[in-house]
Amino acid sequence: MGKAGRIACILTPMLLTAASIIAMIFLNIAGWSTSSSSINSLYLMRADFSNLSVSDTSLFENDDLTAALTVAKAENLLEKTYEVHLWNYCTANKTSGEIDWCSGRRRGFVFDPVEIWALNSTDAAETSSSGGNAITSAINNAKNQTEEFTDKVLGKTAAGALNAYKKVAKVNGIVFEAAFWTTLATIVVGILAIFSRWGSLLTWILSFVSTILTFAASLMTTVVFSTLTGALAGLLKPYDVSVSLGTRALALSWIATLLSMIATGFWLMSICCCSGRSNPHHKSNKGGLWNAEPKGQGYGFNSGGRGRGLTVEKTGGGYERVSSPFLGGDGHGDRVPLQQYPATPGQGHGGYGHQQQGGQFEPFRGQGRY
Numbered sequence: 001m002g003k004a005g006r007i008a009c010i011l012t013p014m015l016l017t018a019a020s021i022i023a024m025i026f027l028n029i030a031g032w033s034t035s036s037s038s039i040n041s042l043y044l045m046r047a048d049f050s051n052l053s054v055s056d057t058s059l060f061e062n063d064d065l066t067a068a069l070t071v072a073k074a075e076n077l078l079e080k081t082y083e084v085h086l087w088n089y090c091t092a093n094k095t096s097g098e099i100d101w102c103s104g105r106r107r108g109f110v111f112d113p114v115e116i117w118a119l120n121s122t123d124a125a126e127t128s129s130s131g132g133n134a135i136t137s138a139i140n141n142a143k144n145q146t147e148e149f150t151d152k153v154l155g156k157t158a159a160g161a162l163n164a165y166k167k168v169a170k171v172n173g174i175v176f177e178a179a180f181w182t183t184l185a186t187i188v189v190g191i192l193a194i195f196s197r198w199g200s201l202l203t204w205i206l207s208f209v210s211t212i213l214t215f216a217a218s219l220m221t222t223v224v225f226s227t228l229t230g231a232l233a234g235l236l237k238p239y240d241v242s243v244s245l246g247t248r249a250l251a252l253s254w255i256a257t258l259l260s261m262i263a264t265g266f267w268l269m270s271i272c273c274c275s276g277r278s279n280p281h282h283k284s285n286k287g288g289l290w291n292a293e294p295k296g297q298g299y300g301f302n303s304g305g306r307g308r309g310l311t312v313e314k315t316g317g318g319y320e321r322v323s324s325p326f327l328g329g330d331g332h333g334d335r336v337p338l339q340q341y342p343a344t345p346g347q348g349h350g351g352y353g354h355q356q357q358g359g360q361f362e363p364f365r366g367q368g369r370y
Helices: 003-029 063-074 122-126 132-142 146-194 197-239 247-272
Strands: 045-048 081-084 089-092 099-102 242-245
Touching: 003 146, 003 197, 003 247, 045 197, 063 146, 063 197, 146 197, 146 247, 197 242, 197 247
Parallel strands: none
Antiparallel strands: 045 081, 045 242, 081 089, 089 099
């Protein structure tokens, strides 16, 4: 696999990582401006007070909450809808029902329904008439103790979910921000992976960390907001207040997590499988067989082309003498030349049968008898 193959191998996890960070960007900028309704629809929780009803007090079990909502509605302290985002919240007016105001974005943002919905207004204790003096006295006494007041207004279930959300929300924001920056760093460092497996290793480490952080942020957001939304929805349902979970934002968060996981797997493959080198026999590949085996000592054809090895014997119908490696290997070296030897004195019948006078002698060949 050459450089082109290496680039193709790196391009897949690079695109997956880029898609993951784009999803995270949408979650980050949700609630940034009131003009983008599509992006603002990526809320984590939404509360709709447009049909709020507190007229029939006999249907309500929580007198403290009923009194607080009654005062908030009478004083026009409630907006039509509230949409909670990662870094702030937005509200819609009663006229058009469209988002027309967003709070300032800040780190460690925590949505406090008791404060934002004006359930702790001082007027709630002074002007409540539905619960009598007992309710007024209870609210006044509890307002100095915030947690106790929250428990009274929201009930223990919703108050417990709110307290858990407050504890996790700040940590969740930090984890989500760390996941965003590590994902961005993965894309930047991923350029080095094109040239080296060491670059792939470093990129994989960053991708693995970003995946863990993204998964943790998605998990915490899902668990906390699901719990808080469920508790508030059950609490406010008798008052015809609709509280819903932002499934689109959560789905986008998990999509970013899934893309990051797949990208991490591909980054790991780029370490093991995509070397970036072409055919090891090619001249341009340093350390390949071209350099390891000089001409005449390797294997291949030696027929005037790019031969790299021993002579390959021809095959065919005719006979050709085989070169001898011991006598020069030129095709004729194994033909021993005839030589002239001096005459050998006769030794009777014990020697040779007759004398050779200046005749040619061919060694290693018998003379008719032994």
